Amino acid sequence: MNSREWHLVRRPTGRPDEADVALVTVEVPEPAPGELLVRNDVMSVEPYMRGRMSDGPSYAEPYALNAPMTGHAVGEVVASGDADVPVGARVLHELGWRELAVVPTSAARVLPDLDVPPSSWLGVLGLTGFTAYAGLLTVAAAKPGDTVFVSAAAGAVGATAAQIAKAMGCTVIGSAGSEAKVRYLVDELGLDAAFSHREPSVRAALKDALGRAGTDGIDVYFDNVGGEQLECALRHMRLFGRLALCGAIATYDATEPVPGPRNLLLLIWRRLRMEGFLVGDHEAARPAFERVMAGWLAEGRVRSVETVQEGGIDQAWRAFTAMLDGENVGKMVVPLCG
Amino acid sequence: MNSREWHLVRRPTGRPDEADVALVTVEVPEPAPGELLVRNDVMSVEPYMRGRMSDGPSYAEPYALNAPMTGHAVGEVVASGDADVPVGARVLHELGWRELAVVPTSAARVLPDLDVPPSSWLGVLGLTGFTAYAGLLTVAAAKPGDTVFVSAAAGAVGATAAQIAKAMGCTVIGSAGSEAKVRYLVDELGLDAAFSHREPSVRAALKDALGRAGTDGIDVYFDNVGGEQLECALRHMRLFGRLALCGAIATYDATEPVPGPRNLLLLIWRRLRMEGFLVGDHEAARPAFERVMAGWLAEGRVRSVETVQEGGIDQAWRAFTAMLDGENVGKMVVPLCG
Structure with missing residues (x-):
């Protein structure tokens, strides 16, 4: 054949x-x-x-x-x-x-x-969904009541991470690459606020989004993009915040090494934990994830x-x-x- | 008066x-x-x-x-x-x-x-020693057998961190700012290898030091300096390594923000955890520290x-x-x- x-x-x-x-x-x-x-x-x-x-x-x-x-x-x-x-x-x-x-x-x-x-x-029941789940719960230790910022929140992992965080009772801010996606995140997925990373100032856009969501700081950053959004997120992290590094799509096409954020000293001042992860290391939690996610899907709290x-x-x-x-x-x- | x-x-x-x-x-x-x-x-x-x-x-x-x-x-x-x-x-x-x-x-x-x-x-019995102890044990979770790299290892916190790591049974590499200090670290404090960060290539100097210590990767980096040494340390971190950020003396005098390391993607690929800390958050462990450190001082395993x-x-x-x-x-x- x-x-x-x-x-x-x-x-x-x-x-x-x-x-x-x-x-x-x-x-x-x-x-x-x-x-x-x-x-x-x-x-x-x-x-x-x-x-x-x-x-x-x-x-x-x-x-x-x-x-x-x-x-x-x-x-x-x-x-x-x-x-x-x-x-x-x-x-x-x-x-x-x-x-x-x-x-x-x-x-x-x-x-x-x-x-x-x-x-x-x-997607949502596969490694994509499991990546969102493991990053948010195991790596970043998100808890109900936390403010969670997800970059590339209209992407595959991001849209699942943002929905899981909402289902858990977090305040959720997301970024995306167009105004249509931003509206989708708020109107369809129920995020508390969202912004386009193509706005002239990502820094101002994130700050405004935090204000619209009624919060003044980030407890958990689920990072899919790296680069400027990571630097801006660091700026707003609360004491003892956690950053789960899942990907850095903003830097993948770079032909020269991309400098890291200029405000890494905040890791010390605010006692932040930044941790990279690969979903393959979390296999033991997979059965629990599939059970929980199947429930969320059935209840309509998370959609594919x-x-x-x-x-x-x-x-x-x-x-x-x-x-x-x-x-x-x-x-x-x-x-x-x- | x-x-x-x-x-x-x-x-x-x-x-x-x-x-x-x-x-x-x-x-x-x-x-x-x-x-x-x-x-x-x-x-x-x-x-x-x-x-x-x-x-x-x-x-x-x-x-x-x-x-x-x-x-x-x-x-x-x-x-x-x-x-x-x-x-x-x-x-x-x-x-x-x-x-x-x-x-x-x-x-x-x-x-x-x-x-x-x-x-x-x-120094050794005060916040300086406790900073070394909390950073190494609580934040970086150093274990016997780990390879530990301490920057500014001839500094106050660094010299204590390096000695604690040796007392625990780690392989220890240190960096310092002069050849005299490098000799002191090896000859007096018993580090497995040391190098001067003023050598033309920090990257090559760290790699050589790892070789002299008979190891090919770092499990724990105790960072007192930030900047170039942080980037070089990341390069050699083993899977699931931990970086405790204690200070960034290399960047304190900067009048412009200093870019972070260009290889932060390694945090994901190697599942590294980078965490800043302040000793004030670890007060609960202080009595244990003073007891243990007094013992090490009495046994001559750590010196002031x-x-x-x-x-x-x-x-x-x-x-x-x-x-x-x-x-x-x-x-x-x-x-x-x-």
Whole structure:
């Protein structure tokens, strides 16, 4: 059977470009024993993929050149080399960026039969949602009553973190990249205040948003962007505040190292804790997360926020660069063969 | 009775200058009820005092202009307005920078009768030693077997932190500002390796020192200086490392905000925790610290490291600027009327 898949053919310098990748048609073999042939329903594109396209030091292996890129996808088993996984089973795995995937059974998770769309397992019920949950609760130790600031709050992780914080009883401020997203955060997701990081002064915009939310300081900063917003957040942190560093999308395309915030001394004066985290270290809390999140979804306290890029595998690269440009609200997903 | 005291008469811009202060002779009254008249034996000069000379945002009140500066001192009660504190008692208090001090009893601590020089209460047994202890054990959670890097390791807090880490069974690397101090750290205090931050490349010097100590990464960084050494330390932090930010003497004289490290993304990739602290928040652990430190001193596992500026109150300002210039090893103390 033939399948199409996206290969990285050149490492991007700065902003990724279409010449960095190629859509390649390959022949897919029958699954060997212990393997599954999966027809992917839907894949996601995510900021961390930008990091894997470079070969500098990072937490993840760089993508190989002239080979398919990887990433989360949900699909249906169409041929099985494992007696325990029947044809027709729906699985979550990491061989996205392609229509058909041959997945070792050990690298596939058969999904429970919950009444949610498959794409939820890429977003709010998946690593995205779990990242928001672990960062907010375990790393930043958010408590009801805290003021929580989430940057890129209309992004996949951010929209979930902001909703979890609201569900917990926090005052929540969010930033996003357009006025439409800002309205969405307040009107649809119920944030106490939001602002656009494209305003002339991020510093003034954050201060005004705190005022509109009726608060004068931040207890928890959930940082998805780094750069200027981190510096501005530090300025408003309360004593003993916690900063969970989840990502730094503002700096990923930089070709020169980006200086850190100029006010790090505030860490001492205000006894702040700044901690980076990767969701993979928190696996032990995953079952609790899935239980709690399924409850919040059922109650409508958290919703799955997604932007769908139509057009199948052809449009996956466009979806990725659109996500980097901030065109998405919530998780950016690409239906493939569904 | 007449006493001489140092007043701040102008806020320093950048490097403090003798024209910023004045040595003033004042008449000291008899102590009122609830007060003690103390003849100061010895005072200390400390980096945090530089911060209090400015009126920017900080954790401590700025020094008032045209009034005596403050700081820790140990002295003998020469007249008492409190029946519970007899003349002749030795007290620790915060009205240094002067020969005679009128101290409210509530702001003086009568010292226990341990067989140590009075200046020990300004250094290894005082807030200096407790800062090292709390930062290393509580904030950075250092454990036996860890590799610990201490910057400004020949400074007052640094020399104590480095010795505590050695006493605990850590591998310890220290930085200092001269080759003589580097030799002192290795030959006298028993550090596994040390280097001068004045070498052409701090980055190379730290890497070499790690090699000499037989280790390839840092678990705990006890940061007294900020700036370039913080960036270099981040580069070598191991997964799940902890950075306790105690001070940033490299940046105190800056007239423009100093950019933070360019490699903060490592906090995420390596899941690092960076936390600022002030010793005042750790008061509950103080009795345990004094007990443990008295034991280490008695066993000779930690020694009191001091530089003594002779010449009495006249030379206190010189002692302060010399300390900023790094002329001291360990605590810089100034005997006054002793």
